[in-house]
Amino acid sequence: MDITNESEALYKILDKDSIPSYLADIPAVVEVLGSTSDLSIQEIGDGNLNYVYRVSNAQDKTRSVIVKQAVPFLRLAGESWPLARDRMRYEIRAFSAYSDLVPSFVPDIYFADEDMSTVIMQCLDNHIILRVGMIEGIRYPKVAEHTGLFMAETLFKTSAWFMPSLERRKLLDRFTMNADLCKLTEDFIFTFPYLVHESNYSNPATDEWVKENIHQDHEYKRNVLHFKELFVSKTEALLHGDLHSGSMMVNQDESYVIDTEFAFFGPISFDVGKVFSNYLLSCTSHFERPGGAEYQQWILEQLPVIWNTFETRFLELWKQSNDSTLYVSGFLPEEELESLRSEHMIQILRDAAGFAACSMARRTIGIAGVADIRGIEDVATRSTLEIFNLKLSKRLMEQRNELSTIDDLLVLVNDFYSTHNT
Amino acid sequence: MDITNESEALYKILDKDSIPSYLADIPAVVEVLGSTSDLSIQEIGDGNLNYVYRVSNAQDKTRSVIVKQAVPFLRLAGESWPLARDRMRYEIRAFSAYSDLVPSFVPDIYFADEDMSTVIMQCLDNHIILRVGMIEGIRYPKVAEHTGLFMAETLFKTSAWFMPSLERRKLLDRFTMNADLCKLTEDFIFTFPYLVHESNYSNPATDEWVKENIHQDHEYKRNVLHFKELFVSKTEALLHGDLHSGSMMVNQDESYVIDTEFAFFGPISFDVGKVFSNYLLSCTSHFERPGGAEYQQWILEQLPVIWNTFETRFLELWKQSNDSTLYVSGFLPEEELESLRSEHMIQILRDAAGFAACSMARRTIGIAGVADIRGIEDVATRSTLEIFNLKLSKRLMEQRNELSTIDDLLVLVNDFYSTHNT
Numbered sequence: 001m002d003i004t005n006e007s008e009a010l011y012k013i014l015d016k017d018s019i020p021s022y023l024a025d026i027p028a029v030v031e032v033l034g035s036t037s038d039l040s041i042q043e044i045g046d047g048n049l050n051y052v053y054r055v056s057n058a059q060d061k062t063r064s065v066i067v068k069q070a071v072p073f074l075r076l077a078g079e080s081w082p083l084a085r086d087r088m089r090y091e092i093r094a095f096s097a098y099s100d101l102v103p104s105f106v107p108d109i110y111f112a113d114e115d116m117s118t119v120i121m122q123c124l125d126n127h128i129i130l131r132v133g134m135i136e137g138i139r140y141p142k143v144a145e146h147t148g149l150f151m152a153e154t155l156f157k158t159s160a161w162f163m164p165s166l167e168r169r170k171l172l173d174r175f176t177m178n179a180d181l182c183k184l185t186e187d188f189i190f191t192f193p194y195l196v197h198e199s200n201y202s203n204p205a206t207d208e209w210v211k212e213n214i215h216q217d218h219e220y221k222r223n224v225l226h227f228k229e230l231f232v233s234k235t236e237a238l239l240h241g242d243l244h245s246g247s248m249m250v251n252q253d254e255s256y257v258i259d260t261e262f263a264f265f266g267p268i269s270f271d272v273g274k275v276f277s278n279y280l281l282s283c284t285s286h287f288e289r290p291g292g293a294e295y296q297q298w299i300l301e302q303l304p305v306i307w308n309t310f311e312t313r314f315l316e317l318w319k320q321s322n323d324s325t326l327y328v329s330g331f332l333p334e335e336e337l338e339s340l341r342s343e344h345m346i347q348i349l350r351d352a353a354g355f356a357a358c359s360m361a362r363r364t365i366g367i368a369g370v371a372d373i374r375g376i377e378d379v380a381t382r383s384t385l386e387i388f389n390l391k392l393s394k395r396l397m398e399q400r401n402e403l404s405t406i407d408d409l410l411v412l413v414n415d416f417y418s419t420h421n422t
Numbered sequence: 423m424d425i426t427n428e429s430e431a432l433y434k435i436l437d438k439d440s441i442p443s444y445l446a447d448i449p450a451v452v453e454v455l456g457s458t459s460d461l462s463i464q465e466i467g468d469g470n471l472n473y474v475y476r477v478s479n480a481q482d483k484t485r486s487v488i489v490k491q492a493v494p495f496l497r498l499a500g501e502s503w504p505l506a507r508d509r510m511r512y513e514i515r516a517f518s519a520y521s522d523l524v525p526s527f528v529p530d531i532y533f534a535d536e537d538m539s540t541v542i543m544q545c546l547d548n549h550i551i552l553r554v555g556m557i558e559g560i561r562y563p564k565v566a567e568h569t570g571l572f573m574a575e576t577l578f579k580t581s582a583w584f585m586p587s588l589e590r591r592k593l594l595d596r597f598t599m600n601a602d603l604c605k606l607t608e609d610f611i612f613t614f615p616y617l618v619h620e621s622n623y624s625n626p627a628t629d630e631w632v633k634e635n636i637h638q639d640h641e642y643k644r645n646v647l648h649f650k651e652l653f654v655s656k657t658e659a660l661l662h663g664d665l666h667s668g669s670m671m672v673n674q675d676e677s678y679v680i681d682t683e684f685a686f687f688g689p690i691s692f693d694v695g696k697v698f699s700n701y702l703l704s705c706t707s708h709f710e711r712p713g714g715a716e717y718q719q720w721i722l723e724q725l726p727v728i729w730n731t732f733e734t735r736f737l738e739l740w741k742q743s744n745d746s747t748l749y750v751s752g753f754l755p756e757e758e759l760e761s762l763r764s765e766h767m768i769q770i771l772r773d774a775a776g777f778a779a780c781s782m783a784r785r786t787i788g789i790a791g792v793a794d795i796r797g798i799e800d801v802a803t804r805s806t807l808e809i810f811n812l813k814l815s816k817r818l819m820e821q822r823n824e825l826s827t828i829d830d831l832l833v834l835v836n837d838f839y840s841t842h843n844t
Contacts, residue, residue, distance in 0.1 A: 160654045165608055169601040176598050179591040186587055191750055218758045225748065225762070232582045232747055233657050325654055326647065328613055336640045340647070 010115035011085070014069050016041045019055060023067070028110045029120050034063045048076035048368055049083070049261065054123060064123040065110060070261070071117075074184075076368060077199070083180055087261045088117035090178040094263030095119070097171070097238060101157055105150045105257050107249075124256055127249035134245055134282045135372055137295045143248065144302040146255035147275055148309025151243070155268045156317045158238035160325035168325050172235060175264045182232075182264055185241070189358055190228035193366040194221050200365055201374075205383035206390075210365055214390065223397045224361075227354050235265040243271045244278040244359075246370075269348045272310065273355025278370065279303060280356065280413065281363055284389050285372035287420060288381055300413060307406040311345055346404050353400035353409060360393040392416050432537035433507070436491050438463045441477060444540075445489070450532045451542050454487055455479045470498035470790055471505070471683065476545060486545040487532060492683070493539075496606075498790060499621070505602055509683045510539035512600040516685030517541070519593070519660060523579055527572045527679050529671075546671040546678055553667035556704045557794055559717045565670065566724040568677035569697055570731025573665070577690045578739045580660035582747035590747050594657060597686045603663070604654075604686055611780055612650035615787040616643050622787055623796075627805035628812075632787055636812065645819045646783075649776050657687040665693045666700040666781075668792075691770045694732065695777025700792065701725060702778065702835065703785055706811050707794035709842060710803055722835060729828040733767055768826050775822035775831060782815040814838050 014022060023029050024036040033039070038058040045052030051071060056064035070085040092112040099106060107122035130143060156162055158171060192199050194214055214220065240247070241262030249256040283299040286292035318341055322329040332340070363370045364386045373389070376382040395416055403409050436444060445451050446458040455461070460480040467474030473493060478486035492510040496503040514534040521528060529544035552565060578584055580593060614621050616636055636642065662669070663684025671678040705721040708714035740763055744751040754762070785792045786808045795811070798804040817838055825831050 160651070165605045165654075166601050169599060169604070173595075173598045176595045177591060179588050182591070183587045186747065191753070195750070195753065218754055221754055222758055222762060225753065229582070229748055232587075234655060235657050236655050325608065326651055328617070331613070331617065331647065332640055332643055336644055340644060 011117065013071055014051070014053075014067065014116070014118070016043075016053075019053060019067060022116075023055065023065075023120070026111050026120065029065055032063060032065055032110060033057045034060060048074070049087070050075060056123070062125075064125060066107070066121050066123050067118065068121070069116065069118045083184075085117040086114075087178065087181050088119065089114055090175060090181065090263050091259075091261035092119055093174050094238070094240070094260035095121075097158070097263075098154060098257070098260065102150055102153045102257075105146060105255060106260075107256055107258065124249045127251045127254065127256060129246055130248040130250045130255075131245035131278070131282070131371060133250060134299070135285070135289075135375065137286070137289060137291055139295075139298050140250050140252060140255070142253060143250050143255045144305035145309045146250075147248070148306045148311075149313055150255075150257055151268075151271055151275070151306075152310045152313035152317065154240070155237045155271060156314050156321075158265075159236055159268070161318055161327060162321050162324050164323070165325040171238060172265045175238065178262070178264045181241070181262045185231065185262065186228060188366050188368060189362045190224055190231065193362045193364075194224055199367045201367060201369055203379055203383050203386060205380065206364070206386045209383075209387050210390070213394070214361065214365070217394065220394055220397055223354060224358055227351070227358050230267045230351065231270060231355075234267040236267050237265065239264060239266045239268070239271050241266065241271070243274045244370075245282065246278075267351060267355075269351030270355050272307075272348060272352035273357075274359050275306060276303065276352055276409075277356035277359035277363065279306075280392060281360060281370050281389060282372045283417070284385050284392070285376065287385060287388075288376055296417070300410065300417075303413070304406045304410060307349070307409075311406075315341055315345070349406065349409065350400045350403050353396045353403055357393040357397035357400070360389050360396070364389045364393070388420060433539065435493055436473070436475075436489065436538070436540070438465075438475075441475060441489060444538075445477065445487075445542070448533050448542065451487055454485060454532055456482060456485045470496070471509070472497060478545070484547075486547060488529070488543050488545050489540065490543070491538065491540045505606075507539040508536075509600065509603050510541065511536055512597060512603065512685050513681075513683035514541055515596050516660070516662070516682035517543075519580070519685075520576060520679070520682065524572055524575045524679075527568060527677060528682075529678055529680065549671035549673045549676065549678060551668055552670040552672045552677075553700070553704070553793060555672060556667055556721070557707070557711075557797065559708070559711060559713055561717075561720050562672050562674060562677070564675060565672045565677045566727035567731045568672075569665075569670070570728045570733075571735055572677075572679055573693055573697070573728075573732045574735035574739065576662070577659040577693060578736050578743075580687075581658055581690070583740055583749060584743050584746050586745070587747040593660060594687045597660065600684070600686045603684045607653065607663070607684065608650060610788050610790060611784045612646055612653065614789075615784045616646055621789045623789060623791055625801055625805050625808060627802065628786070628808045631805075631809050632812070635816070636783065636787065639816065642816055642819055645776060646780055649773070649780050652689045652773065653692060653777075656689040658689050659687065661686060661688045661690070661693050663688065663693070665696045666792075667704065668700075689773060689777075691773030692777050694729075694770060694774035695779075696781050697728060698725065698774055698831075699778040699781035699785065701728075702814060703782060703792050703811060704794045705839070706807050706814070707792075707798065709807060709810075710798055718839070722832065722839075725832060725835070726828045729771070729831075733828075737763060737767070771828065771831065772822045772825050775818045775825055779815040779819040779822070782811050782818070786811050786815070810842060 019041055020036050020039050030036055034057050040056045040058040042054045044054045051069050053067040055067055070088040072085045073079045074081040074083045095106060095109050109121045111120040160168055240260060241264055242259060247259040249258055279299050283296050286296045373385055399412055441463055442458050442461050452458055456479050462478045462480040464476045466476045473491050475489040477489055492507040494507045495501045496505040517528060517531050531543050533542040582590055662682060663686055664681060669681040671680055701721050705718050708718045795807055821834055
């Protein structure tokens with residue numbers, strides 16, 4: 001992976017016209033495409049931040065790459081919301097770490113260009129965004145297991161229970177200044193959705209409910225603030241930072257994680273909680289889709305697969321790790337370690353439920369909704385589901401510290417879903 | 423403050439012969455000294471890491487400076503224990519932050535030289551190291567209040583409850599790579615003292631007790647590990663990182679904090695706990711000094727002054743801080759904030775007791791003892807006090823979560839001291 005230095009003068013925003021000549025100068029990309037003389041270029045990004053193109057050889061469409069470029073503003077909000085494009089630097093750094101840790105779960109990176117804030121990577125033509133698949137009610141038999149493995153490998157192996165002290169600090173140092181994207185999370189997940197704020201989404205019936213039941217629920221908001229503090233000051237492991245169903249490309253056999261620009265050192269439970277919340281948001285949306293009940297059942301069955309795979313692998317790695325920043329061989333007897341590890345896993349589960357609660361609220365009230373729900377055209381129906389999700393968010397937040405196992409979480413969730421009157 | 427870039431070629435270890443010509447080239451220092459043609463130079467460092475010289479104009483001894491230089495090994499352990507001298511960079515950065523935050527509590531810095539790993543600062547001729555004064559049984563009427571203020575100002579104002587997000591990350595970024603000194607703390611405070619380790623101190627009667635009551639106390643060691651994890655992964659505020667009575671220069675009116683090379687972002691309670699532990703270690707030592715009982719009483723009276731000053735100022739600053747990384751105006755009503763703040767202060771107190779427990783153990787068993795105790799010549803007497811301190815460490819660790827106020831801590835401590843048979 002080549003990384004050149006950033007320089008403002010060398011940056012220009014790519015478009016369909018300028019992409020061919022840009023790619024022609026990159027041997028690794030020319031090799032994948034065969035030739036750059038006749039390219040077919042499609043803008044495919046549905047993201048909130050960046051531009052994404054699929055570029056293929058028009059003579060041989062099986063030869064293709066993805067070109068992703070950061071622009072110096074928040075695409076979702078428009079050019080009036082500046083956002084330093086050096087976020088691409090952190091996306092590249094995270095991909096680089098993941099290529100070592102979980103090569104089978106991230107696309108190949110052919111070229112990374114910090115000057116142009118561009119990354120060129122493997123085109124996943126046989127895969128679709130998991131969120132899109134879930135909206136269509138498609139079952140993916142492997143994705144839950146893959147997600148659990150991805151989290152266990154990346155989160156445990158970048159934690160102080162695995163890494164030696166100096167190596168850990170060096171890795172941490174590579175992400176500390178991903179400041180703009182951390183600030184987006186601070187604002188859009190932990191602050192704005194719970195206040196009257198111009199950036200928030202609006203749906204009259206939902207707004208009414210929110211005014212009464214979110215803005216005025218001080219206990220809930222105090223918990224949100226607690227999780228904001230964890231997010232800001234717990235440097236536990238290298239997080240993906242935006243691990244939801246829109247950041248995964250899947251098919252029946254394979255799962256890839258993309259969009260790593262939010263990567264930074266934070267609490268492990270944040271990644272886990274985001275995954276949970278996006279399954280739950282999708283689950284709720286299926287009250288309104290044909291065949292929804294069966295698909296809802298499938299979704300809820302995935303949660304224990306995700307968690308159990310994550311926990312099993314995380315503990316397996318932990319048991320093998322005898323010398324790290326935190327631990328030296330022989331410091332404690334095995335039975336004490338067992339109990340310490342199991343307390344840690346319970347804490348991750350509880351905090352994941354709290355982060356899931358924040359994530360569900362922000363995806364409902366905040367600027368960046370999920371297509372699962374926002375795509376429902378009838379505003380009254382949509383509002384019913386929005387309020388349902390907010391109630392579930394509140395329930396998760398309130399009861400999180402009663403959870404000790406993933407089964408406890410499932411009981412809570414199933415119990416909650418059974419209250420919905422279809 | 424001038425900071426030049428580090429370069430290996432430009433570094434040489436200073437000694438009495440080379441200091442005059444080195445200083446002659448630094449206008450800011452020549453100005454303080456008047457002239458460098460006839461200097462009186464004394465090595466005064468009793469530290470574990472660096473060389474410290476007092477340099478004065480032999481014709482006018484009131485004109486003087488302190489020259490402090492880092493050497494590329496752990497002075498305490500000898501040249502065989504390498505330690506990157508770039509720690510001086512972090513000492514300089516911390517002094518720079520403290521000059522803004524608490525100018526009256528840190529010496530003036532005349533010159534800082536990263537190439538030479540040297541800092542040249544105000545000579546505090548009318549002050550002595552607090553530890554030395556406390557060994558002599560001297561009362562300092564202001565130091566407790568000053569220590570509380572120093573901690574409140576530096577810890578609150580570098581926390582996410584005060585700093586805006588980007589500024590906070592930039593400051594954090596300046597200390598992330600103080601890796602060697604963080605590793606020293608990880609090893610020497612949180613690991614080696616609780617194991618058989620070649621670096622540990624030895625005193626036969628104490629060793630015997632430690633084998634039974636520290637090495638085998640798994641609950642205690644598990645708590646130590648908990649605090650190690652907090653130290654490693656809670657980036658709450660810019661800590662001094664080594665705030666004990668050997669890092670303060672005092673007299674009846676003034677108090678200065680020195681030796682800032684351990685500075686990094688960590689848990690607030692770590693600085694508070696180190697202060698507590700060093701008062702307690704001194705207190706114990708006065709069982710064996712003339713007039714000790716009255717001085718012990720004075721020492722214990724300082725703990726609530728330190729804490730109450732710290733807490734009052736910390737909360738005062740917090741109440742004034744309406745917009746920060748964590749908080750935006752109006753997010754919660756004042757009564758919720760009051761209760762949140764008071765929960766935070768209780769947690770800081772409890773964690774400070776836990777960190778104090780670790781610090782007392784390491785100062786007793788580990789390589790870096792305190793002169794208060796290690797200076798007692800009779801080994802049997804010394805061992806009695808060592809075991810007493812270790813028992814207090816265990817009591818603090820075990821009962822820390824029962825503490826809600828500084829009075830609770832005092833009851834615990836007074837109760838414990840009353841068990842000593844003189």
